[in-house]
Amino acid sequence: DAGVTQSPTHLIKTRGQQVTLRCSPKSGHDTVSWYQQALGQGPQFIFQYYEEEERQRGNFPDRFSGHQFPNYSSELNVNALLLGDSALYLCASRLVGYNEQFFGPGTRLTVL
Amino acid sequence: DQQVKQNSPSLSVQEGRISILNCDYTNSMFDYFLWYKKYPAEGPTFLISISSIKDKNEDGRFTVFLNKSAKHLSLHIVPSQPGDSAVYFCAASVSGGYQKVTFGTGTKLQVIP
Numbered sequence: 001d002a003g004v005t006q007s008p009t010h011l012i013k014t015r016g017q018q019v020t021l022r023c024s025p026k027s028g029h030d031t032v033s034w035y036q037q038a039l040g041q042g043p044q045f046i047f048q049y050y051e052e053e054e055r056q057r058g059n060f061p062d063r064f065s066g067h068q069f070p071n072y073s074s075e076l077n078v079n080a081l082l083l084g085d086s087a088l089y090l091c092a093s094r095l096v097g098y099n100e101q102f103f104g105p106g107t108r109l110t111v112l
Numbered sequence: 113d114q115q116v117k118q119n120s121p122s123l124s125v126q127e128g129r130i131s132i133l134n135c136d137y138t139n140s141m142f143d144y145f146l147w148y149k150k151y152p153a154e155g156p157t158f159l160i161s162i163s164s165i166k167d168k169n170e171d172g173r174f175t176v177f178l179n180k181s182a183k184h185l186s187l188h189i190v191p192s193q194p195g196d197s198a199v200y201f202c203a204a205s206v207s208g209g210y211q212k213v214t215f216g217t218g219t220k221l222q223v224i225p
Contacts, residue, residue, distance in 0.1 A: 033213070044215070099146065100146070103148075
C-alpha cells in the first residue's frame with residue numbers, strides 16, 4: 001500500500017519564476033491538504049482539496065493555487081516566486097471526515 | 113497569532129526515562145488534538161491523537177493527556193528510546209468535514225543512550 005508520494009524531491013528556482021509541485025495521496029484517501037514548513041517552524045496550512053474543489057484555505061496569497069484531479073492527486077502552483085517562499089512543502093491526505101492525516105516526504109523548494 | 117504553542121524548542125532525556133512534551137492552545141473551538149513525529153528529510157508521521165471528550169489516550173509507550181480547562185496537552189513517552197529522537201509537533205483541529213490542522217512549532221527531543 002503506497003503512502004503519500006510527492007515530486008520532485010528538491011527544486012531550485014529564481015525569483016519571479018513559477019513552480020508546480022505534485023502529490024499522490026495514500027490509497028483510499030480523497031482529501032489532500034498542502035502545508036508550507038519554513039525552517040524552524042511547524043507546518044503552516046495552505047489549502048485543502050476535496051472533490052476537485054478548494055474547501056479550506058489558510059493565510060496565503062493568491063500566488064498560491066492548487067488543483068485536484070479526478071484520481072485525487074493534486075498540484076500546488078506558486079507564481080511570482082519570492083525568496084521567502086523557500087521552504088519544505090508538504091502534502092497530506094486523509095478520508096474526508098476523519099482527523100488523521102498522512103504526510104508525504106515533502107518537496108524542498110529553494111528560491112534564489 | 114500562534115494558536116498552538118510548544119514553548120520548549122528542545123528536550124534531552126536519558127534512555128529509559130520518561131519524556132514529557134508540552135503543548136498549549138488558545139482556540140476554544142479545537143476539539144481534536146494530534147501528535148506527529150518528524151525525522152530529518154521525512155514528512156511528519158502520525159503518532160497519537162485525542163478527542164476533547166477524553167482526558168487520556170494510550171498507545172504502547174505513548175500517552176497523551178488533555179486538560180481542557182487549562183487548554184494544555186502533553187505527550188508522555190515511557191520508557192524513552194534513542195530511536196525516539198526526533199522533532200515532535202503538536203497539532204489541533206475542529207473535527208469533521210473540511211477542517212484544517214494547526215501545528216505548533218515543534219520540540220526537538222534527544223534521547224541520550
